[in-house]
Amino acid sequence: MGGVPRFWRSIDNRYRLIGTRCKNCGEVFFPPRVVCPNCRSDGEMEEVQLSGRGEVYTYSVVRVPPEGFEDKAPYVVAVVKLEEGPLVTAMIVDCEPGEIDVGTPVEAVFRRISEDGEDGVIYYSLEFRPVREG
């Protein structure tokens, strides 16, 4: 995934689910953006903490994994709609593929997501898991 600096730059966002909000139009973005795509030079971004709660907007089950994910397959990937508005791509963990559907409530959870590759980095990130009753 491009090595240590590339991962390190976005650790706050990945580990703590920090997004950005445009002070001009109020829209919240995750992944974070430097420029608001609605307001461009009229906008101004500030950091915003996201709750990590949302629901599955769409999903798939990866059966043919890329390098680094071999021991996880089959695994569920999804676009999750966060309660603050943005859609975010993530893995859905702690579940069987059959448990997930469009609309399933999910919450963010910290996970090791792929093995150390050639550059020695072990990648961690916030992923999502189904919200369990009780």
Added chain:
Amino acid sequence: MLRRDVAIVGVGMTRFGELWERSFDDLFVEAGLEALEDAGMGGDEIEAMYVGNMSAGRFIDQEHVASLIADRSGLTPIPCTRVEAACASGGLAVRQAILAVASGMYDIVLAGGVEKMTDVTTEEATATLATASDQEWEAFHGITFPSLYAMIARRHMYEYGTTREHLALPPVKNHRNATKNPKAQFQFEITVEQVIESPLVADPLRLLDCSPVSDGAAAVIVCPLEMAKEFTDTPIVVRATAQASDSIALHDRDDITTLKATVEAAKTAYKQAGVEPEDVDVAEVHDCFSIAELVAVEDLGFVEKGEAGEAYHDGMFEIDSDYVAVNPSGGLKAKGHPVGASGVAQVVEIVEQLRGEAGKRQVDGAEIGLTHNVGGSGGTVVVHIFERAD
């Protein structure tokens, strides 16, 4: 608008497939020579070249391929430029050639596309194709290219009631069409049952929903319309060239069941050409996955949003349909998908169709043709509209 009318006067392409015995440069040269021969040219006439190529750097460890191609073609010192927009690289190369001629800078320009994908393993090819998605925020989480289109399919099924059987219909049609195309990678038929029972790749998409890994090249020669008769009796005029962009990641879109870049590029193209979707007789659309063709015919305005599945059920897009024939070549699914070449090969097919030279897969009386080439999951779309000029 174009400052002067532009026509296509020569086309060529290699067979598509796993062409172990052919190199990257061999493929391009073969397609280019066929296009020159088709236009009755020797090669000296070509003033510039544009080459669509997605990822020679990863597929064959070679960058700087534009000059490599000019060199191997014996066309140095003419300027040769590589353009890249993932799987839309080829369509973009054609568009650059058209713009270069329309501007008056050059008269005769060759646009080609080439990809050599089978020198690497399937895993490496899969990882390379995934670079067309957002590496940091999609691929990082284990997303593969099939899984992106699978998520489009899942949401399309949820919102519009599209079924698993509907998804199987474009691949079945495209394989049937490819049996009539001697240059196609898969010249055999498949059934709906075979699609539905093929191995899962990324639910709900299965192996036979997916276009293959392929080698191949294609080339077209463009010139001002007023010069076209010097080279061919049947010049094909460019009625529209349009391109649009969208977010590279699915999650940054308001609606992932539609490719907004297709809608925008098509709107521009129809306006430029002064035609409506129902005027199109034949279309080559970007069917990298089964769901992609269903979404394409909706976004191009051939059917209402959400109604593609039933339209396929009714046979609206067959070669002998009196509506619009879609992917008579076999499409990316069955003709093959050497990613940088695909957009150019679409134009080759439409030119042959409009000339009436498409053999067994000829669409009767085709006069207006459209090509639709998508990069990534819709971050780039190129749409062209062509018409017979004679």
